[in-house]
Amino acid sequence: MPSRTAQASVSVAVYFETLVDRADTVAVATPIDQSSVWEGGRIVTYTRLKVERPVAGQAGTEVWVRTLGGSVGNIGQNVSGEPQFTDGQSSLLFLRKVDSAFMVVERGQGQYPLVKDSRTAKMTTVRAADVGLLMAPKPQAAAVGPSATPKVLAPTRYANTLAQDVLINRPVDDVARDIAEAWTKRHATK
């Protein structure tokens, strides 16, 4: 009998600047190919995406993105909170290079599908379907793991603003402009 795995998650909402800082590249891309394999007891999926619009960093014309979950044979794993790629569905993606493929920064919080706004006819970024339960962030003291960004970077106009407040339900042109501007400030001072 075929089987499948689902995951559900509770995550802390990330800041816009966190996504910008942790990404190696940001782009609008559309899936064109997909393959799932077993890796260490888990199923992972490699999705090849065509880069429709580079927003920041160097993405090239195509990227391979690695995500948790997928199907191999009659067993599958569907990971809630992970980015999911639907045929033909373009997304704005914050990507980080890990080995030979990219991963989406902060999982589902780094993916923003594009839809056409029925009122303005503009392509608009929306919240992904399966981001999971988001909790408001606590002060930095909440973190007990090692600090990943001890260096002080130049603030953007979206300092201390949640990513979802900057990136959801806005025309992609506006979002891309804001990301590029923040990217220049943050990555120039890294």
Add this chain to the structure above:
Amino acid sequence: MRRSRPIAVAAVALAALTLLLPGAANAFCRTLTGAVGGAEPAAGCQGRGTPIFWKNRCVGYSVDRVASRRISYEQTAQIVGNAFAAWSESACPVDEGSSRVGIDVRDLGEVACGKVGYNAEGENQNVIIFQESSWPHAVDGNATGDSSTLGLTTVTFNKKTGEIYDADMEINSYTFKVSVTDEVNPAGYDLPSIVTHEAGHFLGLAHSSDRNATMYASYNQGETKKRYLKLDDVLGICSAYLPDGTRVTGEGTEQAGAACNPLPRRGLDRSCGATTPSGCSAAGTPGSAGPLGWLVSLGVVALGALATRRKLRPR
């Protein structure tokens, strides 16, 4: 899977009956076997496929005995036990009063190691584990704490029938502090709330659109209200596990056996591969509901499934 009862007529009857339940808003959703993907729907449930469910009347879980450096095994077991009890002690509305939901959740005791995932050929664990030395799902792959994920529940199921085979819950106490007190530590996150929400996923529920529900997909800092189920949560669990033991599936209904067997599929692996004896003869027969109650719950889920399917897009 056998079809035990015709649901088409029942679903029609239930719609009206469900509306008579005070506060019944049908905002809950069940997890479906299909992938989600794409944009978040403006309303209704998401995903495609058939709803997932535990077939047995009882389901067991184990807590990794290492627990956390900050929270003892005993305290963890207590919190997890309370979270599951909130669900398994739900009183489902029936034709005359209420009856206990048709699933029981048992603590099978500690396991010597936490092994997230499903073993298709051997014993398994439905484990609750604290990830303390690293968070294995971090974006850079080497677990430097670059993750926003606090808790993650993995549910393995049969893609065709929706039967759940295995479920595991991970808590990211490597990156974050968790709080267990009634007044949430300002530097932490309320562990009982996290676990109660994740327990809903463990049992096959998805996120609800009811802002007050434990299964709602957003949470405010310092709150503890997700520890306590709301009506929408109760209706959700009751829609999957009818008090008489009936499971409402994508293909109709299925009856859980009368016996309680909370062991994981193919037995309990307490030590990650070492041979372990398995055996459990726990007894338990949740209260039964009259036919009207069965119909009410069935209608709730049938309508939910219909609403979901309208939103589906092929992947």
